[in-house]
Amino acid sequence: SKTNVDLHISPWYLTPVLADKYYQHTESENVYVAEVLDQKMTAQLVKTLSSQYPLTGLSHVKRVRARANGKKNAGLEIIICRAIDVNINHLDSSSTSIQTEKIMKTDVSHLNALSEFCKLFVVPKYPPLTRKQYEQSSQLWPVQFHEDKYIARVMNNQVFTTSELNFIEQNMSLALKLAMVSKCHVGAVVVDPATKTVVARAHDFRNKHTLQHAVMVAIDLVAQGQNGGAWNRYGLQIGPNLQEAESLNDSCIKRENHTTSQSLDECCGKDCRLTKTSPYLCTGYDLYVTREPCTMCAMALVHSRIRRVFYGVSTPWGALGSRYKIHVWEGLNHHFEVWKGVLEKQCQL
Amino acid sequence: MDEPWSFDYNNMDSADVEKMYIKAAFKLAEEALDNGEVPVGCVMVFEGSIIAESRNTVNETKNAVRHAEMNCVDQVFEWCKKHERDSSLVFKNLHVFVNVEPCIMCASALRVLDIPQVVYGCNNERFGGCGSVMNIHNDEVPGFGRSLQVTSGVNADDAVKLLKLFYKGQNPNAPHPILKAQKLTELNQTS
Ligand SMILES: [Zn+2]
Numbered sequence A: 001s002k003t004n005v006d007l008h009i010s011p012w013y014l015t016p017v018l019a020d021k022y023y024q025h026t027e028s029e030n031v032y033v034a035e036v037l038d039q040k041m042t043a044q045l046v047k048t049l050s051s052q053y054p055l056t057g058l059s060h061v062k063r064v065r066a067r068a069n070g071k072k073n074a075g076l077e078i079i080i081c082r083a084i085d086v087n088i089n090h091l092d093s094s095s096t097s098i099q100t101e102k103i104m105k106t107d108v109s110h111l112n113a114l115s116e117f118c119k120l121f122v123v124p125k126y127p128p129l130t131r132k133q134y135e136q137s138s139q140l141w142p143v144q145f146h147e148d149k150y151i152a153r154v155m156n157n158q159v160f161t162t163s164e165l166n167f168i169e170q171n172m173s174l175a176l177k178l179a180m181v182s183k184c185h186v187g188a189v190v191v192d193p194a195t196k197t198v199v200a201r202a203h204d205f206r207n208k209h210t211l212q213h214a215v216m217v218a219i220d221l222v223a224q225g226q227n228g229g230a231w232n233r234y235g236l237q238i239g240p241n242l243q244e245a246e247s248l249n250d251s252c253i254k255r256e257n258h259t260t261s262q263s264l265d266e267c268c269g270k271d272c273r274l275t276k277t278s279p280y281l282c283t284g285y286d287l288y289v290t291r292e293p294c295t296m297c298a299m300a301l302v303h304s305r306i307r308r309v310f311y312g313v314s315t316p317w318g319a320l321g322s323r324y325k326i327h328v329w330e331g332l333n334h335h336f337e338v339w340k341g342v343l344e345k346q347c348q349l
Numbered sequence B: 001m002d003e004p005w006s007f008d009y010n011n012m013d014s015a016d017v018e019k020m021y022i023k024a025a026f027k028l029a030e031e032a033l034d035n036g037e038v039p040v041g042c043v044m045v046f047e048g049s050i051i052a053e054s055r056n057t058v059n060e061t062k063n064a065v066r067h068a069e070m071n072c073v074d075q076v077f078e079w080c081k082k083h084e085r086d087s088s089l090v091f092k093n094l095h096v097f098v099n100v101e102p103c104i105m106c107a108s109a110l111r112v113l114d115i116p117q118v119v120y121g122c123n124n125e126r127f128g129g130c131g132s133v134m135n136i137h138n139d140e141v142p143g144f145g146r147s148l149q150v151t152s153g154v155n156a157d158d159a160v161k162l163l164k165l166f167y168k169g170q171n172p173n174a175p176h177p178i179l180k181a182q183k184l185t186e187l188n189q190t191s
């Protein structure tokens, strides 16, 4: 049933659409830093300071660093507190230099171990998430870095093998073919990556029904494949159009019944808890769509628990990278991966 | 003199009319709850009469996008076909009443259809698209129509109570008690 698409394939580049936090420039926060005059006291100072002035929200920032003036053994510097903490103590938190004893509420031995004045410094406000951010952050002040290996692979385009990329291209080719028979030039397919099968093939009907975007149609076709669905019952345009499209182009849109539900119907009685084994919504499935989905479709994919979305070309109203990044929106309970650029040139229909 | 129990639409002030339609939506929400669905109901009103009324049917359809508002939109399309009305003009003059704040998807749908206003009961902290999670109702997005006028808090307490009932799983009328627990965990995420 797979259609071999005769397309002139021009090179395309798969690009991940990650949350903004991975691309952001290092933001900084002000702290007061003193020189450690008596290095034997360093451990003691760290202990005292972390109870007196815990670096709340700055746990990635190292408390002590070797002085950065290029010389060896140039001494140590220690963060006394965040500038905000000074503010709380009714001191001027914007002054670039402040008397150490005005901040430190402790005994003389501690004060003697520190320089008389502490100076305002900037440190990275957030923990670095990528190597690039780590390098930027380290230029301000030493920080801890726990590299997310998967994100590193995503950013370096090391997630997919060549055969996986071929599979991605094959699925998008199918979506593209569906887009070509659609009057609205958008096509979508849902794929079960575990079995490498196409679960639903859809295209756009928004010329007849404003909300029948390719993605919405695809989601309903998945539901129909699970013996659900709504647009089949409503008897709206989707039914007749499906046949129309099929006659235009051999089986270009069709829902593919999930094999498990069929066999369960046959072998199990009503008591069988088939809902436990049958697929739930789009869980575990990947969507291929020729262009970036709108906010409605993007949220429909959140509701449907999609696993990954691949799209061809960006749109100004797109909600998976352009206008919004709904797939990584904080406050939503389901997030998914998004990759763009598959057959980008061809998808510009 | 009008009898107090008969509706005289012309003599009601707009707040009463809103309450009346929100109550109609609420009844549909209760029906959803009785069927093990997230209790959301919606009515759509055109030229003073209800032309669409529906509720959440996510479990029934196995389609997570079948929210009350989306079902109503389909009914409006059918109504337009039957009455030979231009659907785009109908949507431009449609009033939407729903017991819970439309989610991001439904709010987007209302914007795409250029529906002018929505009246709802309580906020939707999980998925709300009219201020709770996103501001789809008045964000500027290419392709969206006018911004959506929002009236919130109409009979909000009732709506909150109904949702709480659902999430506690205390609905005695739910038909499949075994499936209920499973649905609850699913729908905790789906609403
Ligand atoms: Zn869309």
Ligand SMILES: [Zn+2]
Pocket (backbone or CB within 6 Å): B067, B069, B102, B103, B104, B105, B106, B107
């Ligand atoms: Zn919704």
